[in-house]
Amino acid sequence: xxxxxxxxxxxxxxxxxxxxxxxxxxxxxxxxxxxxxxxxxxxxxxxxxxxxxxxxxxxxxxxxxxxxxxxxxxxxxxxxxxxxxxxxxxxxxxxxxxxxxxxxxxxxxxxxxxxxxxxxxxxxxxxx
Numbered sequence: 073x074x075x076x077x078x079x080x081x082x083x084x085x086x087x088x089x090x091x092x093x094x095x096x097x098x099x100x101x102x103x104x105x106x107x108x109x110x111x112x113x114x115x116x117x118x119x120x121x122x123x124x125x126x127x128x129x130x131x132x133x134x135x136x137x138x139x140x141x142x143x144x145x146x147x148x149x150x151x152x153x154x155x156x157x158x159x160x161x162x163x164x165x166x167x168x169x170x171x172x173x174x175x176x177x178x179x180x181x182x183x184x185x186x187x188x189x190x191x192x193x194x195x196x197x198x199x200x
Contacts, residue, residue: 077170078162086180090153093180097146104139145181152181164188 078086155161162171166188175182184192 078173078176082173082176083156083161086176087153087156089177089180090149090156094146094149094153097142097149101139101142101146104135104142148181152183166192 152161162173162176163169164171164185165183167185169185169188171182171185175186182189
């Protein structure tokens with residue numbers, strides 16, 4: 073199968089969405105870390121522990137988890153931008169089926185069709 077189900081205009085729209093999201097994530101991470109690296113940011117959070125260390129420990133874990141999610145999404149978006157012009161963009165990485173444009177509009181970095189993504193998320197390795 074080829075990704076011919078995506079027109080030039082659809083690819084351009086997806087690319088624009090990916091570029092916008094990339095800039096948003098860069099800004100979020102920069103603001104989140106106050107311009108510091110993730111390591112420096114984590115060290116700063118650790119140094120803030122004083123009388124309310126137990127409360128700050130939970131806050132620190134949430135802060136770092138959010139940072140991790142943003143970083144993972146940034147990586148996925150960057151990878152999608154590198155693949156956008158490839159023939160295989162828009163094809164499921166597991167079964168090779170076309171990923172519908174409507175799904176790619178919602179999640180432009182998607183690498184799997186809904187069925188395969190559902191199986192992966194549920195931990196099942198069975199193929200249909």
